[in-house]
Amino acid sequence: MTDDRPRPVKTTQTSLALVRAVRESDGATLSELADRLELAKSTVHNHLHTLVDEGFLVRDGDTFHVGLQFLAFGEHARGRNPLYATARRHVYSLAETTGHEADFIVEENGRAYSLEYAIGESSRRSLSESSPFRAGNRFYMHNCASGKALLASMSESRVGEILERWGLPATTDHTITDEAELFDELEAIRRRGYAVNDEELIDGYRSIGAAVTDPNGEVVGAFSVGGPTYRMATDESTAEELAQLLRDEIGSLESTLF
Amino acid sequence: MTDDRPRPVKTTQTSLALVRAVRESDGATLSELADRLELAKSTVHNHLHTLVDEGFLVRDGDTFHVGLQFLAFGEHARGRNPLYATARRHVYSLAETTGHEADFIVEENGRAYSLEYAIGESSRRSLSESSPFRAGNRFYMHNCASGKALLASMSESRVGEILERWGLPATTDHTITDEAELFDELEAIRRRGYAVNDEELIDGYRSIGAAVTDPNGEVVGAFSVGGPTYRMATDESTAEELAQLLRDEIGSLESTLF
DNA sequence: GCCGTCCGTTCGGAATGCGTGAACGGAAGA
DNA sequence: TCTTCCGTTCACGCATTCCGAACGGACGGC
Numbered sequence: 001m002t003d004d005r006p007r008p009v010k011t012t013q014t015s016l017a018l019v020r021a022v023r024e025s026d027g028a029t030l031s032e033l034a035d036r037l038e039l040a041k042s043t044v045h046n047h048l049h050t051l052v053d054e055g056f057l058v059r060d061g062d063t064f065h066v067g068l069q070f071l072a073f074g075e076h077a078r079g080r081n082p083l084y085a086t087a088r089r090h091v092y093s094l095a096e097t098t099g100h101e102a103d104f105i106v107e108e109n110g111r112a113y114s115l116e117y118a119i120g121e122s123s124r125r126s127l128s129e130s131s132p133f134r135a136g137n138r139f140y141m142h143n144c145a146s147g148k149a150l151l152a153s154m155s156e157s158r159v160g161e162i163l164e165r166w167g168l169p170a171t172t173d174h175t176i177t178d179e180a181e182l183f184d185e186l187e188a189i190r191r192r193g194y195a196v197n198d199e200e201l202i203d204g205y206r207s208i209g210a211a212v213t214d215p216n217g218e219v220v221g222a223f224s225v226g227g228p229t230y231r232m233a234t235d236e237s238t239a240e241e242l243a244q245l246l247r248d249e250i251g252s253l254e255s256t257l258f
Numbered sequence: 259m260t261d262d263r264p265r266p267v268k269t270t271q272t273s274l275a276l277v278r279a280v281r282e283s284d285g286a287t288l289s290e291l292a293d294r295l296e297l298a299k300s301t302v303h304n305h306l307h308t309l310v311d312e313g314f315l316v317r318d319g320d321t322f323h324v325g326l327q328f329l330a331f332g333e334h335a336r337g338r339n340p341l342y343a344t345a346r347r348h349v350y351s352l353a354e355t356t357g358h359e360a361d362f363i364v365e366e367n368g369r370a371y372s373l374e375y376a377i378g379e380s381s382r383r384s385l386s387e388s389s390p391f392r393a394g395n396r397f398y399m400h401n402c403a404s405g406k407a408l409l410a411s412m413s414e415s416r417v418g419e420i421l422e423r424w425g426l427p428a429t430t431d432h433t434i435t436d437e438a439e440l441f442d443e444l445e446a447i448r449r450r451g452y453a454v455n456d457e458e459l460i461d462g463y464r465s466i467g468a469a470v471t472d473p474n475g476e477v478v479g480a481f482s483v484g485g486p487t488y489r490m491a492t493d494e495s496t497a498e499e500l501a502q503l504l505r506d507e508i509g510s511l512e513s514t515l516f
Numbered sequence: 517g518c519c520g521t522c523c524g525t526t527c528g529g530a531a532t533g534c535g536t537g538a539a540c541g542g543a544a545g546a
Numbered sequence: 547t548c549t550t551c552c553g554t555t556c557a558c559g560c561a562t563t564c565c566g567a568a569c570g571g572a573c574g575g576c
Contacts (some may be wrong), residue, residue, distance in 0.1 A: 005303055006303060006307045006309070006470060006525080006526085007274065007304050007527095007562090007563085008304070008308045009267035009269060009304050009305055009308045009562085010309050010533095010534095010561090010562070010563090011270055011273075011314075011533095011534065011562075011563075012269055012270055012309070013308060013312070014535095015267065015269075015270040015273070016312050016314070019331070021336050021449060023330075023331060026334075026338075029552075029553090030552080030553060030554095031551085031552065031553080037290065038537095039535080040535060040536050040537065040538065041535080041536095041537095041552095041554085042535075042554080042556090043534075043535050043536070045553070045554070045555090046267050046269055046534080046535085047264070047266050047270065049266070050266045050267045050270050050271060051270070052367075053266065054270075054271070055367065055369070057276070057397070058366055058367060063551065063554070065335070065338065066334050066338070066484065067335060067366065067367075068332075068335045068336065068366050068371040068373075068392075068396075069320030069371075069392070069396070070328050070331035070332040070333070070335050071333075071371065071373075071393060071394030072281075072392075072394035072395060072396060073277070073281060073324050073328035073334035073394070074326075074328040074329035074332030074333065074394065075329075075332065075393050075394040076284075076328075076394075077283050077323070077324040077327075077328050077329060078326065078329055079392065080323065080324070082286075084356060085574080094565075106326075108313075108316055108325065109316055109325075111309075111313070113327075115326075115327065115329075119406055134330075134333055135329060135331065136326070136328075136330035136331070136333040136334075137330060138313070138326075138327070145261065148325045155433075175457050181373075201529095203558075234495050239494040247356070254360050265533085265534085265555095267533090267534075268532090268533070268534090268563090269533085269534080269562085269563065269564095272563095284519090287523075287524090288523080288524060288525095289522085289523065289524080297564080297565090298564065298566070299523095299524075299525090299565095299566095300526080300565065301563075301564050301565070302566075303524070304524070304525090304563080320523065320524070346547080382551085
């Protein structure tokens with residue numbers, strides 16, 4: 001049900017598809033991309049060269065990479081969020097005090113974007129920095145802890161819009177794919193005060209999240225703390241303990257900003 | 259002399275021009291953009307909607323903003339640089355010990371991109387965070403300290419290529435616009451061991467920079483430290499002092515990485 | 517309460533410029 | 547040397563983009 005309301009600009013779409021493909025394969029050659037997207041080499045050629053010219057791709061020998069030009073736009077978008085400067089410090093603080101992975105997430109267009117991500121010392125050593133998480137990551141709202149925390153604080157109609165737009169795609173066997181089940185879960189989150197993600201996003205990854213609301217009661221973002229299942233106990237007391245840390249951090253943020 | 263070698267994809271160019279315009283005006287409406295780029299409203303309409311659909315723009319009421327989607331690409335590009343993770347810590351360290359602004363810069367396609375930027379406590383208070391600098395910023399090589407430090411460590415032919423591609427545009431009265439003068443300056447930098455930027459980029463801004471080279475002697479990046487002229491003395495001893503700090507930091511980085 | 521003006525949106529039509537495929541040249545590797 | 551891969555070039559035909567005019571809704575002045 002992804003109706004392209006107005007007439008989409010196909011040329012732009014293919015250019016962007018190329019950029020996306022370059023990122024996904026972490027560098028690709030012209031022929032690889034032509035095969036992958038089923039386009040003529042000459043077509044890809046023209047697109048790649050204009051993208052390089054614009055600074056959005058870089059050529060290194062015969063392989064193309066994502067250009068640093070993106071960084072300025074990304075930083076601009078991130079910096080526009082009034083919470084970012086403050087929230088990032090709390091992410092670092094959370095990562096340090098818990099030793100787990102922490103991030104701050106906001107909603108945009110029905111998707112959850114990580115604005116800052118950090119990993120605690122203890123986890124960093126064992127993971128050797130190989131976490132799939134990183135600032136800028138985009139998630140669905142229904143299968144990550146922060147996303148669910150955000151949804152739980154939204155109006156039912158807003159949640160409905162988001163579900164209609166993005167559905168409930170599954171990424172693991174534990175992902176909630178039933179709408180009624182999700183609404184029950186959101187109710188539980190509101191009661192509990194925090195959200196739990198138990199391998200719903202990635203197998204072997206568990207996390208808990210809590211939302212930040214502004215004085216008008218609008219949700220403006222969410223923090224989460226998580227890690228591999230063997231390091232994140234399931235019992236309620238540990239969860240409560242982490243949730244308390246989240247709440248403290250959020251309280252401190254809210255008192256400085258609002 | 260910006261010859262578009264192959265046939266540029268004009269549609270992609272206008273899409274990107276729109277994104278750029280949105281960023282420059284920090285949010286813009288459809289009509290504003292149509293006026294600005296001299297395009298029909300319907301054309302802009304189609305472009306904006308596909309860009310929103312792809313997540314590269316967001317719509318907030320009637321104004322469009324740069325989307326968070328850029329962040330993932332930017333972080334990806336930045337993370338590809340093998341020095342980044344280490345260099346960023348040194349940027350923070352430099353900002354803290356000097357109290358000034360510090361950044362780490364790399365060259366891509368003949369331009370200098372800031373990968374990380376930080377501002378020392380003492381400066382932050384007085385500037386109230388209003389610095390024009392930020393990670394992702396793109397500079398010309400010839401009018402910033404790090405850029406000149408990079409050029410000074412490159413082969414003459416490489417420098418020639420860059421100058422041919424980008425020229426020597428002036429941003430202040432102090433910008434070096436003469437090629438011979440620039441080469442003299444680069445010679446002086448090599449002799450001195452560090453580069454100085456005295457209001458060549460922005461009026462009232464002074465900085466010094468030094469390059470990082472890998473074991474093969476290739477330049478891989480540069481650090482710089484700077485601030486408003488009233489806080490950055492011109493006398494050689496202060497410059498030498500800061501240069502020494504830069505050298506120490508670079509030495510420490512090189513010993514951990516190489 | 518009405519008209520003027522602004523916004524974004526829609527749609528048919530027309531020319532532009534995008535996409536193709538075949539041919540070229542150059543760099544490796546067999 | 548011959549093969550095979552790469553990226554590059556070019557002329558052609560048609561899909562697509564771009565336009566302009568018309569529409570509908572929101573706002574504000576008169």
